[in-house]
Amino acid sequence: MKSWKMKILGLAALVSLGSLFAVAQMKNTPQEQKNEELVLNLYRDVLGYHHYELASKYMAADYIQHNYTDPQGRDPLMEHIRERFPNPEPLQPEMKNKPALVITKGDIVLMMSTRKVKDPKDPSKTFEVNHFEMVRVQNGFAQEHWDNSVGPAGGR
């Protein structure tokens, strides 16, 4: 009997250590994991490979847009993007532009992408510029969107 207790205690200690590690490692809850995957798949299939027919699988019809240059609502946004990118590309398991960092907290998914820009004063040098995309998920659909584009005002 003693050895059983020891084994159970050992197991409990192990699992506790494991969850401690998970917290330090920014582990998602199951719901956060679902939200994160939904948003990454939306960016991969619809915005990356331009499969607009899949938009309704990922996005709420009344999608709220905080980007000043983009229209409100899912279907008007799809039309807007289709004008620029009319041709879908074959779907791939990997995203076209994988974000450098994804942070999911509750219903919010934040993606950060980093690109290197040539220094206009010295083309042999580059500097980093980050782009952010943030999506709020509601009832299993992307509901609201923010980014750091400033469009015609002199943008990034």
Add this chain to the structure above:
Amino acid sequence: MKRYKFTMAMGALALVSAASLLAQGGAAQEAKNQQLVLNWYREVIAYGHVELAPKYMADDYVEHNPNYSGGRAEFVAHFGSTPAKPIQAKLPKQPDRAFAKGDYVVLVWELDGEDKSGKAFKYNTFDVIRVQNGKIQEHWDGDSRNP
């Protein structure tokens, strides 16, 4: 067999309580990290008290903003170039959204802009901060290089 079942049940109970305690510990640490970042942002950045940089920022801090990229010295030189103001209890402008996850703290700001035709519009900026061992270790934002 009865005792075995009892031990198993107690073990499972201990396990679940340990896990939830640890999850609470994670949330408490995230709240601490967020408070650290907000205090740093208020005292060092908003009110310009760069002499407090070592209190908040790691010695080997990494800055990714292309206008003052490098370490803590570059950060201090940049924010120290304008005179400090008396520290206030509140930020002049609160972030519109702040959240912490693991080692990261995110600040989201909604700002007012004006386009070329003079039309007002709203836009967002983001700050991502990584905290390590109770100090600010790394910072990213969306700035491009100033002309």
